[in-house]
Amino acid sequence: MPNPTAAMLVIGDEILSGRTRDSNMHYLAGELTRIGIRLVEVRVVADDHAAIVAAVNALRAGVDHLFTSGGIGPTHDDITADAITAAFGAHIGHRADAMALLQAHYDRAGLPFNEARQRMARIPDGAILIDNPVSTAPGFTLGNVHVMAGVPNIFQAMVASVLPTLTGGAPLLSQSLRVNRGEGEIASDFGALAAQFPDLSMGSYPFIQNGAHGTNLVIRGTDPALLAEAMKRLVALFG
């Protein structure tokens, strides 16, 4: 059975302007690989209703799971929940379950549960809430789309809430060999080896350190025995 697939949509002007460096993509990529879900595409779009709707509909059709990050807070530029709802042609409102969670949270904190904070209880009909142990305001899953916050520690907590509910595949394993030679020197033999293992993915990642060229050779696959066999051949060639 092939591994399930996923895509990610990062939402936020602050990433595209260079103000903020996204870290959620790298985090999610590692977590998905660990449980055997293959991340096939990531898109980053602005806080723009039409752009979010178009990207959600383009991505969710082609994968088993779409994860979004960003734009579900209380301010005027948090438009993700409405855009997701529009992408599904669904209905959104202040949902009783989310209102109750947030009301209790702000009561405990002794803070007013004002109109802006109530915005975070706007959840589409039919969506399942995603637990947020960091700051309460929930994410949600609608269809195959998991909608999460952009603040990294909240995003990570929500990923931890969602992933155990998903069915992964065989974990994608990888092994790597670091060689002190440039890619151009090893490319031919490495390509020939890759051709002999069509069920594995082999990639080479050049680096420059102290002015010298080197290459990390990485083999990925789900079959540990096949991976070990290929790695033995790789070490024999370049080790």
Add this chain to the structure above:
Amino acid sequence: MPNPTAAMLVIGDEILSGRTRDSNMHYLAGELTRIGIRLVEVRVVADDHAAIVAAVNALRAGVDHLFTSGGIGPTHDDITADAITAAFGAHIGHRADAMALLQAHYDRAGLPFNEARQRMARIPDGAILIDNPVSTAPGFTLGNVHVMAGVPNIFQAMVASVLPTLTGGAPLLSQSLRVNRGEGEIASDFGALAAQFPDLSMGSYPFIQNGAHGTNLVIRGTDPALLAEAMKRLVALFG
């Protein structure tokens, strides 16, 4: 005149598997903002011919400039040049100008200019070479697509080669105010202020530090006087 627009396509299995953390997106975003080109979308796809061709054609149609990073080295998984060529329905071959550059480079280094290294001289007909002062193997510009290496220091050197040839707009300026209050507390007044300055973009970026909620409020725009006026109002509200 509206600012020119750009998109970016990051190519590489290693980003999607979580093995490598991309840094080129954040770098390019900052450089484009500095010269007044608005980055509107980023996509990350695997080393997959069909995925690259589809993304290149989808993105280049909607923006003034498309920048790609990754997949132009000498190994079997470096398929970007061929995919870009296919996206344009162009022709690719070992181009004499690139062959000469690389031949001279490897002669100087006393290394064989073998078949794998010659792969890096495969450049589409009609493309303009992008100078690579780090390791010689050039990038190229075909139509409005700028094709660059994925290794961060080479990517950055190529960006430095390309950007001065492009016409930017008025630089996008930003100012920010850090407030020690949660988003939910300031959202209403901040949203009302944003509505009064439709030519500026206002965003709020929550953070948690030592358990306390805070928010960075950011105003962006190209008109310094308007920005200063809005900033004055922002400080009056929350400073």
